[in-house]
Amino acid sequence: MVECDPSTTPSATPPGGRSRARSATPAVRPEVDAGPPPVVTEAPDAGGTHPRPRRSDATRAAILAAARDRFAADGYERATIRAIARDAGIDPSMVMRYYGNKEGLFAAASEIDLRAPDLTAVPYEERGARLVRHFIELWESDETLTGMMRVGVTNEAGAERMRRIFAEQVRPFVDAVCPVPEEAPTRAALIGSQILGMALCRYVLRVAPAVELSHDELVAWLAPTVQRYLTAERP
Template sequence: MTGTTENQQAVRRSDATRAAILSAARERFASDGYERATIRAIARDAKIDPSMVMRYYDSKAGLFAAAVAIDPGLPDLPVEPREAIGRTLVSHFLTLWEENGELTALMRVAATDPAAAERMQSVLREQLIPLARQVGPEPEQAQARAALCASTVLGLALTRYVLRFPASMALGREEIVDWLGPTIQRYLTAPTP
């Protein structure tokens, strides 16, 4: 056991270093992608030796996994009133992306790494499809409806946070909710066209 207490969760002296590594890794992965974000560069940012990264996170893949571990927390969304679910979802996703830079990193990497793509898909499978089944008509169409919602939301994230199109970054938060809200609402609740 380490630390000054006998608590089950020990406070290690290296926690600050671990956090510095993780923070630097998130920035580098988000801006450079997986391959171009080198362990040496991350270590330089965190002002430690590259070998420390290996000691604390085993490998580059392990570091990435730790850096993008995040929970979108969709299940806690208020489903009522049902006619506002579209705007609620869009608004929730906007804050999620703006608060967590690791989502940009995850998406940049997912573009070329199947494992990261699978991780993004799990959000759709475990959170968006159940939600579509819950609020939409014809539960057997929940897959299609959820896929459309994912494409809408991820499309905005792509042009705004990953590709950084000026025209997309210029959109105001309210503007986005006003335009995308009804779209999501229709995908989730409208009858099949």
């Protein structure tokens, strides 16, 4: 039953290989604490950006990594705390202690950076294609975004998270290249609908014809759409 070897403390990426192939996620973000556990006494900031390295930082990171994988693979309900703890090689109660409850864990595990490119540096007619290619590569770099969608559809907190990502990371870069500011939200939503829709068909539902398209074909088909949403006159 117990496969956890107590002699070796879980280090940087302890859960072994598992199914994990990602390495693109920001290595470690130990500051996500935010202090949900009520017993934790707020440590004085000590002047630095980091409060202080804790001995449990590796465990926290392992939990977070396992949580990301599980939420991505199974969605919110089926990703159980027990399974996440098992993947991380620790006891379920530790998850509670460090993240308060399941929602807190999800909140900590679902921070996403779209790394949207700066479109102002891209020639006018190539912006659509650039955007499409960026998101294809981002989507295929790991399962984070697939997981975000799985959770966003079934869980209200997940949906809220997606709305926030949209508002904070998609709208701004559309804003930057949109001549009429009040049109930017609409244009961003349209772009999002096409990107998310293709991602849904290709990576989540795995509709055959969508899966079989090559990157270049995908760009060739979708780029004009995105370009139009980005630049065409409002109909």
